[in-house]
Amino acid sequence: MEKELLQEDSQIIVIILIAIMVLLLMAVSLVLFFFFSRKKIIAAELEKANLEISYQKDLLHSTIEVQEEERKRIAQDLHDAISSKLNVVSLSTNFLIDGNLQEDEKDRTLQHILAVTTKTLESSRRLAHNLLPPILENFGLQAAIEELCDEFICSQKLQIDHNIVYTNLLSKNNELHIFRIIQELLNNSVRHGNATKVTLQMNEENEQVFIKYSDNGTGFDVESVNKNKGIGLKNIESRVDILDGELSYDSKIGKGATFNISTNTPKQ
Template sequence: MKNNIFLVFNLDEMNLAIGSVFVAFLLMSFIVISFFYFSRKKIIQKEIEKKNLEINHQKELLRSVILTQEEERKRIAQDLHDDISSKLNVVSLNTHLLNTPNLSEEELLGITNNITDLTQKALESSRRIAHDLLPPVLEKFGLHAGIEELVAEFNTSKSVHVIYKNELRFNINEIDKQLHIFRILQELLNNSIRHGKASEISIEFKTINGKETCVYIDNGIGFDLKSEDCKKGLGMKNIESRINFLNGTFSIESNKNKGVQINFTF
């Protein structure tokens, strides 16, 4: 009888132990599953946040391109209206004056000289506007010749000395891509002089780690890379959007009063 009772107690204890192990196993399984679930959820959430940041960044770049294009259109429209249209209006008025009866030889000469002078100025203005849209030397002779002309124009100011070196061979058929590189350099040069107060600038094209790279350096006042104003500036956004179009990358090194170095690939 005692043995039977002892056996029943042992079975109960065994069942209780098995039940405890089973409950512990379920609890452990729940903890492990919960851990993986919440970890996976956290990873997915971070991925979503990263994608949202990338999308917002792309939106900002697109917005900067649109704003830049609109500003360019406004400037061209203003140049056409204020410069060329005004001159042509005066030419038209002078042309009507030629129909005035009894004009003296001196008056006739004065009117025709005025028409010739204004027409010449209107032609010069139209050439300047066309040059701003697409420099003829860039279209005819390629990026290398376009940069040489750009550098020569800045060097004539005597306020800055620009050095240009090129070890690459540009494809003259890729005019769209080359125009983006040309505009990037225009923006960088203007920023160095207008904001950076630079007196010396170096532009060098070469191959670095198998990639075609432009190394741009100035000796200006530099800027704080942590500054939000610098990061959000329309000029820098415009440069970044053009580099993205070229499927390139860029890096900036700068400190206060230590100039700027910008490397970009294309």
């Protein structure tokens, strides 16, 4: 009887020990599971942070590159449109000061100075307009885009079918970004796409601005462009990112290009 009780006690002790071992194994397994899971989560978060840093570096590099290209363009325009013409005025004025010209030569020189000065004033107004269109400041984004389209139409470079619906949703700075994006798209259609027709639609819904742009130009290979983006596309991407928006585009060689842009940036 006593022996049987001892055997039962031994069995209970063994069961208890086995239960304790199982619980310890489960506890260790849970600790290891949470440890490695946490490690994976941290690794994923680090990878995400590194990707974000890499993206921000690429965006900063693209923005700086675009800014430098803009500075070069402005400097070239200043040289071609203003500096060179002022040099002509200076030379012509020196001829007058020397006093060795006949009366008819003086008249021709004065007329030439007047003509060059008039062209220089026109060039300076055009440069100022390109830097910050007065109509954008005075009459808003819709009027500025419509005027931009009319300029391309009047130059007979493009036939533009445009429908702009906008009610002062964005801040002035963000409106300028939208204007520059559309300006860049039109320039690209003419310079690189050799397009003759463009369709531009812009509307707003739920405090978002939506832009759909398409042309009938030569198009491009999307995969190649994604690997080696030009200044124009980088400029557009940088501005869309500043607007906290989204950009998608599609194109095929010989079949034109389509761009879809949306912005989530409210008026500030």
